[in-house]
Amino acid sequence: MKWVCGLKILSVEPTEKGTLVMKWSDDSxxxxDPMPRLKGDFMDRLRDPGYFKKVRITEFGDAVEWPGGQDFAPESLYENSVLLSAAE
Known part of the structure; x- marks a missing residue:
C-alpha cells in the first residue's frame, strides 16, 4: 500500500521477534520488520532487544525513533510493512 501524506502512528509496540506493530490513523x-534495514554501527544498536524496546513515536506522530536518534521515515514504515487488519 502506498504512503499517504498526513497519516499518523497512533501506537507502536515492539515484539520479541524484533518487529514493530503499529496502529495508523487510517485504522490499519x-x-x-526493521532488521533487514539495519546497516552500519548506528542502526545496528537496534539489534539489542533492551534498546529496541525503547521505541517511541516522534513528536509529529508520523514516524518512530529511539533515544540514540535512530529512526525510520514514515513512508518506509508504511510501505515496507505488512497489513494485519484494516477498517471495514
Whole structure:
C-alpha cells in the first residue's frame, strides 16, 4: 500500500521477534520488520532487544525513533510493512 501524506502512528509496540506493530490513523494495523534495514554501527544498536524496546513515536506522530536518534521515515514504515487488519 502506498504512503499517504498526513497519516499518523497512533501506537507502536515492539515484539520479541524484533518487529514493530503499529496502529495508523487510517485504522490499519501494520507490522514492520526493521532488521533487514539495519546497516552500519548506528542502526545496528537496534539489534539489542533492551534498546529496541525503547521505541517511541516522534513528536509529529508520523514516524518512530529511539533515544540514540535512530529512526525510520514514515513512508518506509508504511510501505515496507505488512497489513494485519484494516477498517471495514
Amino acid at each position: 494495523m501494520r507490522v514492520f
